[in-house]
Amino acid sequence: MTAEAAPVVAAPIPDRLDLLTRLSDRLNPILVREVQQAVKGRVFVLTVLGALFVNVIIALVVASNYKGGATGGRGAFDAGLATLAPLLLFIVPMQAYQSMQSELRGGMIEQLLMSELRPLRIVAGKLGAAMVQFVLYLSVLSPLLATSYLLRGVDLPTIAVCLSCALVFCVAATSFAIAAALQGMLPAMRPIAWLGMAFGLGSASLGMVGYIGSGQCLRDVGWLLRSSEFGMVTSAVLCGAIAGTALMALVAQAYLAHTFENRSTGFRVFLLLAPPLSFAWVYTFVQASHRDDVVPVATFLLSLLGIVFGIFMVSEQQKLSPRVRAHVPRNAALAACSSIFLPGRDRGMACWIAYFVLLAGLALVLWPATGRGFLNMPQSFARVSTLTLAYAAIYLTLGKWLRGRLPETVVFNHGARFLMPLLVVVGCLLPLLFDVLVIGGVDNWHFGHLLNPFWTIDRAVRDSGAAIRGLVWTLGGGCLLVQLPAMVRGLLEVTAAAAARRAQAATVAPASAVEG
Amino acid sequence: MTTPLLEVRHLSRSYGRVRAVDDLSFAMARGQITGFVGPNGAGKTTTMRIAATLDIPDGGDVLVDGVSVLVEPRKVRQRIGYMSDQFHPYANLDVLQYLDFFARAHGLRGRRRQQTVRTVASFCGLTGFADRPATGLSKGMGQRLHLAKTLLHDPQLLILDEPAAGLDPRARIEFRALLKELAAAGKTILISSHILPELGETCDSVVVLEKGKRVVAGTIAEIQRSVQHQQAVQLRLLGEVEAAEKFLATQPDVGEVAVDGDRVRFTYAGGDEEMAALLARAIGAGLRITEFGRIEADLEDIFLQTTKGNLQ
Ligand SMILES: Nc1ncnc2c1ncn2[C@@H]1O[C@H](COP(=O)(O)OP(=O)(O)OP(=O)(O)O)[C@@H](O)[C@H]1O
Ligand SMILES: [Mg+2]
Numbered sequence: 001m002t003a004e005a006a007p008v009v010a011a012p013i014p015d016r017l018d019l020l021t022r023l024s025d026r027l028n029p030i031l032v033r034e035v036q037q038a039v040k041g042r043v044f045v046l047t048v049l050g051a052l053f054v055n056v057i058i059a060l061v062v063a064s065n066y067k068g069g070a071t072g073g074r075g076a077f078d079a080g081l082a083t084l085a086p087l088l089l090f091i092v093p094m095q096a097y098q099s100m101q102s103e104l105r106g107g108m109i110e111q112l113l114m115s116e117l118r119p120l121r122i123v124a125g126k127l128g129a130a131m132v133q134f135v136l137y138l139s140v141l142s143p144l145l146a147t148s149y150l151l152r153g154v155d156l157p158t159i160a161v162c163l164s165c166a167l168v169f170c171v172a173a174t175s176f177a178i179a180a181a182l183q184g185m186l187p188a189m190r191p192i193a194w195l196g197m198a199f200g201l202g203s204a205s206l207g208m209v210g211y212i213g214s215g216q217c218l219r220d221v222g223w224l225l226r227s228s229e230f231g232m233v234t235s236a237v238l239c240g241a242i243a244g245t246a247l248m249a250l251v252a253q254a255y256l257a258h259t260f261e262n263r264s265t266g267f268r269v270f271l272l273l274a275p276p277l278s279f280a281w282v283y284t285f286v287q288a289s290h291r292d293d294v295v296p297v298a299t300f301l302l303s304l305l306g307i308v309f310g311i312f313m314v315s316e317q318q319k320l321s322p323r324v325r326a327h328v329p330r331n332a333a334l335a336a337c338s339s340i341f342l343p344g345r346d347r348g349m350a351c352w353i354a355y356f357v358l359l360a361g362l363a364l365v366l367w368p369a370t371g372r373g374f375l376n377m378p379q380s381f382a383r384v385s386t387l388t389l390a391y392a393a394i395y396l397t398l399g400k401w402l403r404g405r406l407p408e409t410v411v412f413n414h415g416a417r418f419l420m421p422l423l424v425v426v427g428c429l430l431p432l433l434f435d436v437l438v439i440g441g442v443d444n445w446h447f448g449h450l451l452n453p454f455w456t457i458d459r460a461v462r463d464s465g466a467a468i469r470g471l472v473w474t475l476g477g478g479c480l481l482v483q484l485p486a487m488v489r490g491l492l493e494v495t496a497a498a499a500a501r502r503a504q505a506a507t508v509a510p511a512s513a514v515e516g
Numbered sequence: 517m518t519t520p521l522l523e524v525r526h527l528s529r530s531y532g533r534v535r536a537v538d539d540l541s542f543a544m545a546r547g548q549i550t551g552f553v554g555p556n557g558a559g560k561t562t563t564m565r566i567a568a569t570l571d572i573p574d575g576g577d578v579l580v581d582g583v584s585v586l587v588e589p590r591k592v593r594q595r596i597g598y599m600s601d602q603f604h605p606y607a608n609l610d611v612l613q614y615l616d617f618f619a620r621a622h623g624l625r626g627r628r629r630q631q632t633v634r635t636v637a638s639f640c641g642l643t644g645f646a647d648r649p650a651t652g653l654s655k656g657m658g659q660r661l662h663l664a665k666t667l668l669h670d671p672q673l674l675i676l677d678e679p680a681a682g683l684d685p686r687a688r689i690e691f692r693a694l695l696k697e698l699a700a701a702g703k704t705i706l707i708s709s710h711i712l713p714e715l716g717e718t719c720d721s722v723v724v725l726e727k728g729k730r731v732v733a734g735t736i737a738e739i740q741r742s743v744q745h746q747q748a749v750q751l752r753l754l755g756e757v758e759a760a761e762k763f764l765a766t767q768p769d770v771g772e773v774a775v776d777g778d779r780v781r782f783t784y785a786g787g788d789e790e791m792a793a794l795l796a797r798a799i800g801a802g803l804r805i806t807e808f809g810r811i812e813a814d815l816e817d818i819f820l821q822t823t824k825g826n827l828q
Contacts, residue, residue, distance in 0.1 A: 022626065029620035033609065036617075040608035106604025110570050111665070114593050115621035258589045259572045322586040 030125025073153015093177035100181035119256035175248035313348030335498035346490030390476025427451035554725035605650035656687035
């Protein structure tokens, strides 16, 4: 090799490193790299120049139309915010998506995973890079926002609320984009993920631009700041965004983790934390007068969340991976308690039941004393929710059984997750087809429509539907009973693994004592 | 008793109907360079990816320093450096930044990180290229950067998948020298390659795969012995080829004789003493011999003799 030593390498390393280097040591390596790349890249310069250009144009337009009063300032602020919206909701997430995708495509992600970086740290680094971009775009547009403040169009609280919301939405959209990009690990998912993301982010940012541009956004924020519901709304938005970001980060890390790594516990803890945290929010931020409405709605939404998670939990591989098996708690009691948090569809089913027991318990204790409307009439709510649950149990059992027929690989977990909603569609269509082809028209509910949850629940909640109710409940309960042996098997697998670990520890300890 | 650094136990991996790896077992002692040889599609990359914790076997296990890749993938990752057969550097980063990033990713901090990056860069001969964009390197320099990145966390075991593919002869020789230095520094290296003379020179032992199954494994000398049941001898002479053929036919311990131009090859069952006597008799008989010696089977011969050319 004849090349001369480059000055960078030849120069001695100083005894005391400069502040920037020491600071960058504390930062996430992904963040440092993305910033280095961005500084050298073309997109960055172009976007900053573009944003500056828009800045100047808006300033010129506002200045030429300025007739005094607050409208000019408001207009400038609206225009600035409307420019910011697509940058934060589309460009930043899209860049995170692109960078994740390119890493996946070149197999670079595997090189990263071979290092000390944990999947969650990789995701956090990408989110950090998005934050840096956020600050950057904001600083580019800040002269405009400052002008609008000086023109007395908006006050500081409004600016603070708008920008905080922008930050929260930007993080949530970016984590969504990263999770979507990681779906690309399964090639079949790539186009679906791309379409879903581009459509989702595109329509969100277009909607946002319209909302801001029409002036409605500032009016709403103004109302919010004056109203007594400020705490409730802002905390709801914030908590929702945090929960969404956490969930997306979990999804992303699940894709990045080694196949045998435990990818279930995070999701299950998330799920079981949702009801207590939601009810805590209701009782902290929602005024007593609103709780009559909010508690039933929250309970209903949490039930839906449980059902969606159920689809994922009961479609996992059945057995513990060697890695998880080697890390179950050694203590038998602890192992048994942790069982529902460990991977495997049998334990997933147990976790699902535990979730609904928890939710029902909390809802019963915290149910508002007075009631208005349909949902919080205890009887109708109880009927609708128990019937929905019974159907969920029926279809999850069916889906779980189907999953059992498929090979035990990760790809088929995803396959089963697509199949389960399809099962409901088929359950609805089959009796309808039967009606059309055999009876000659869809007239009345009959027992064939038991497969159709929507129509049947509609029938069964009525006072006249007692027989149907009984039947659905019996079927749902029966399904859960049928699951019992499998759930016990799931528990026993964990306790057996714990026993094996204890036995191993006992054999290793005397051996090392002899050697010592 | 020292455990082998890498132990592949009854490994199997299928992709649909293709059995990429089929009940493969072998072990590698510490400080060895082992060549991993086989026709295209033999399952080399698959085995290496499983050993590098990047793929999951259908059956069997791989132990690195006694640690299972299935039970403790993270611990295994600390012990190995895997150089895949593809190299895609990041855009908009120069060579030093690229190495610096991976050093950070491996948890190196401050002076130690800078020192490691420089040491590794200079070891791999990248010093003159420190500020070149990582995407703009030639194939040879790219492979050096790829190797440098693999060395940053000072792994005990290096798994190199066709590192010499696409390199020109000079770059190959330089790369080989690097490997020898690494081995001298105590690294254990598993290297796959189709360039067999190269491997023959660098490796202590080889594992030959075909259709996911192990065909032979062992040190090159051992395999040579097992492949060559009878030693072959070649002599070269000035003219008189037929005379030599006739002469050899009358000699004890001489088996099949074949003539190829001015060379005569024959199999020989005698020992060294008998061979010396044979040479003396041949010269006495008036044969004008310019070359006389055993033919050693090289890795290429071993490869051709042991594999059947079955591709999948
Ligand atoms: N991801 C995959 N999907 C389907 N088949 C695969 C996959 N990876 C490898 N195979 C198949 O497994 C077999 C072994 O492949 P592998 O890449 O391990 O061979 P190799 O020995 O590295 O070959 P080469 O010398 O060409 O690099 C081949 O038949 C290949 O087609
Ligand atoms: Mg290969």
